[in-house]
Amino acid sequence: MQTLRRLNLHPGWWLVLPFLLVVMGMFLGPILNILWLSVTLPEPGLDNYAALFESEPLRRMLWTTLRICLITTVMSVILGYSIAYAMMHASGANRNWMISLLLVTFWISVLVRTFSWLMLLGRNGPVNNALMGAGLVSEPVEFMRNELGVLIGMVHYMIPYAVLPILASMQNIDNRVIAASRNLGAGGAQTFWRIYLPLTRPGIVAGAILVFILSLGFFVTPAILGGGRVLMVAEYISVQVLITLRWGTAAMLAVLLLGGVLALMFILSRLIPLSQVFGGARR
Amino acid sequence: MSADSAQSGGLAITGLVKRYGTVEAVAGIDLEIQRGEFLTLLGPSGSGKTTLLMMIAGFQDATAGDILLDGRSIVATPAEKRNFGMVFQGYALFPHMSVRDNIGYALSVRKRPRREIAGRVEEMIDLVQLQGMEDRLPAQLSGGQQQRVALARALAFAPPVLLLDEPLGALDRKLRIEVQAQLKDLHERVGTTFIYVTHDQEEALSMSDRVVIMQSGRIEQVGTPQELYSRPRTRFAATFLGKSNFLHRDGRVWALRPEKIDLHVGSSGDDRTTGKILSQTYFGSVLNYRVETTEFGVLEVDVDAWRGGAALRPGTVVSIGWHDEAVVPLED
Numbered sequence: 279m280q281t282l283r284r285l286n287l288h289p290g291w292w293l294v295l296p297f298l299l300v301v302m303g304m305f306l307g308p309i310l311n312i313l314w315l316s317v318t319l320p321e322p323g324l325d326n327y328a329a330l331f332e333s334e335p336l337r338r339m340l341w342t343t344l345r346i347c348l349i350t351t352v353m354s355v356i357l358g359y360s361i362a363y364a365m366m367h368a369s370g371a372n373r374n375w376m377i378s379l380l381l382v383t384f385w386i387s388v389l390v391r392t393f394s395w396l397m398l399l400g401r402n403g404p405v406n407n408a409l410m411g412a413g414l415v416s417e418p419v420e421f422m423r424n425e426l427g428v429l430i431g432m433v434h435y436m437i438p439y440a441v442l443p444i445l446a447s448m449q450n451i452d453n454r455v456i457a458a459s460r461n462l463g464a465g466g467a468q469t470f471w472r473i474y475l476p477l478t479r480p481g482i483v484a485g486a487i488l489v490f491i492l493s494l495g496f497f498v499t500p501a502i503l504g505g506g507r508v509l510m511v512a513e514y515i516s517v518q519v520l521i522t523l524r525w526g527t528a529a530m531l532a533v534l535l536l537g538g539v540l541a542l543m544f545i546l547s548r549l550i551p552l553s554q555v556f557g558g559a560r561r
Numbered sequence: 562m563s564a565d566s567a568q569s570g571g572l573a574i575t576g577l578v579k580r581y582g583t584v585e586a587v588a589g590i591d592l593e594i595q596r597g598e599f600l601t602l603l604g605p606s607g608s609g610k611t612t613l614l615m616m617i618a619g620f621q622d623a624t625a626g627d628i629l630l631d632g633r634s635i636v637a638t639p640a641e642k643r644n645f646g647m648v649f650q651g652y653a654l655f656p657h658m659s660v661r662d663n664i665g666y667a668l669s670v671r672k673r674p675r676r677e678i679a680g681r682v683e684e685m686i687d688l689v690q691l692q693g694m695e696d697r698l699p700a701q702l703s704g705g706q707q708q709r710v711a712l713a714r715a716l717a718f719a720p721p722v723l724l725l726d727e728p729l730g731a732l733d734r735k736l737r738i739e740v741q742a743q744l745k746d747l748h749e750r751v752g753t754t755f756i757y758v759t760h761d762q763e764e765a766l767s768m769s770d771r772v773v774i775m776q777s778g779r780i781e782q783v784g785t786p787q788e789l790y791s792r793p794r795t796r797f798a799a800t801f802l803g804k805s806n807f808l809h810r811d812g813r814v815w816a817l818r819p820e821k822i823d824l825h826v827g828s829s830g831d832d833r834t835t836g837k838i839l840s841q842t843y844f845g846s847v848l849n850y851r852v853e854t855t856e857f858g859v860l861e862v863d864v865d866a867w868r869g870g871a872a873l874r875p876g877t878v879v880s881i882g883w884h885d886e887a888v889v890p891l892e893d
């Protein structure tokens with residue numbers, strides 16, 4: 279006990295320590311292994327990283343990933359902001375309904391959601407049938423198997439992740455501050471742009487970073503809704519590992535991804551307590 | 562600035578009612594407020610002070626009744642068009658803006674030229690003595706400084722009327738007394754109509770031209786502090802503003818302030834009654850005695866502590882007297 283006190287360690291730690299070690303070992307081990315692979319395969323050196331500057335397909339793929347993630351982030355944050363705003367200004371009963379609906383989408387598997395989109399927006403799906411039936415289009419609109427399809431699926435998946443931190447920051451706003459702005463002569467639009475929006479900026483930034491991080495690693499949605507034509511980094515890695523067997527390239531991309539995510543997480547943690555982001559609206 | 566704000570600022574409130582479901586938060590209020598006046602709304606918690614102020618500011622719709630500014634009805638005017646300054650409880654400063662931007666906000670939303678705003682902000686900073694703090698954020702200021710920023714912000718656009726909802730509630734007692742004096746001084750300099758909400762009777766007495774005592778959404782009595790203190794009309798007014806004894810005589814109730822009673826040991830010709838001291842409490846400047854009298858039950862008596870000599874022990878027999886003007890007949 280004496281030494282424990284001196285270490286200032288809660289005795290509970292000893293209980294979880296074995297599991298902690300196992301988890302850390304099984305988690306950190308492979309990560310270090312990947313880091314190692316990325317500089318040793320196929321031969322020692324930084325060749326894999328040099329490919330980033332030399333390989334045209336690699337650059338195109340990274341650019342596609344970045345573009346899709348950015349568009350997804352912007353769209354999710356804009357839509358998420360509107361939803362959060364509507365929630366804040368809905369009556370109590372309606373707000374509870376909206377939160378339940380939002381959480382329900384959280385619980386549905388990404389696979390189910392992706393296939394739902396495929397059916398809804400496919401060539402013979404209800405949306406295309408309705409459009410054709412109404413005579414608005416003469417042949418089916420290509421919603422799926424392209425970048426548009428990937429974006430629809432990803433934005434849909436990401437919106438709740440944008441809503442929760444934004445909602446939390448909206449709940450932090452003192453109503454009297456808004457009243458003060460109106461009292462000083464600012465109308466609704468001016469109050470929104472000059473007071474409301476700046477005060478919710480931490481939530482917007484947190485939501486955006488969160489969505490961006492999650493988008494970076496997206497695999498199922500781009501693979502299915504992109505129909506093989508939209509190659510993003512996660513799928514690219516999988517192809518390198520499973521088909522072309524260029525593990526060095528795969529490891530290099532994995533390290534790149536990990537580094538990017540960690541950097542973003544660091545920025546995020548500076549802006550807002552992480553517990554608030556992942557704890558969502560419950561403060 | 563006194564020039565432009567002194568042009569207007571007279572308010573007339575008629576038959577004003579605010580109902581929340583079955584609750585009547587404001588239950589029919591008629592009130593005239595002179596331009597340039599310092600009017601205080603005084604009442605216990607839940608008496609409808611904030612609700613009344615919010616209706617004047619335009620944040621709450623009146624259920625019935627009318628509010629006139631210089632003779633024109635303003636009940637249909639939205640809050641942002643009313644041009645009333647307001648100091649909120651807790652100040653409600655914009656946390657992401659510097660002191661300068663907070664104070665300049667009203668002018669900047671009115672799209673005034675930058676030079677004019679800068680000049681006006683400087684003027685207001687001087688007025689509330691916040692020189693050197695222009696670039697700080699509200700979180701970097703003390704409570705008293707925040708309060709002054711809130712005042713400057715509300716006065717920057719020279720509103721005809723300034724509404725203040727318990728602006729000193731968050732300050733400690735010493736600072737509160739200091740700021741009271743500053744506020745009163747400010748009121749005299751700018752000439753704006755002040756409508757001031759408080760439930761602190763000392764604040765109401767020391768600052769106001771007139772005080773409105775409210776209870777249960779109604780006006781109990783309106784008058785200058787002197788009028789209210791020396792001639793309370795109801796039992797509620799007599800107890801809410803100061804302390805009072807109540808005498809039952811000739812089938813009426815009369816109010817008698819404790820300090821207007823003369824108390825001495827032994828008897829003299831013009832005493833009203835005699836009694837026995839039950840207890841005494843020392844308050845620094847006054848000694849308070851509770852005296853059991855033969856005719857009027859228990860009376861409270863305040864005596865100047867330094868004039869009264871040594872405190873009288875419980876059980877001492879004393880005689881008690883007062884001037885005829887000291888007792889005030891009450892309505893209920």
Ligand SMILES: Nc1ncnc2c1ncn2[C@@H]1O[C@H](COP(=O)(O)OP(=O)(O)OP(=O)(O)O)[C@@H](O)[C@H]1O
Pocket residue numbers: 581584585586604605606607608609610611612613760
């Ligand atoms: N939004 C509301 N819905 C229902 N009742 C309300 C609402 N706002 C106020 N009331 C009620 O109206 C009455 C007056 O409230 P108000 O806030 O005006 O009191 P107050 O005099 O400002 O009190 P305090 O000194 O505590 O601030 C209270 O009984 C209160 O419960």
Ligand SMILES: [Mg+2]
Pocket residue numbers: 610611612
């Ligand atoms: Mg109040």
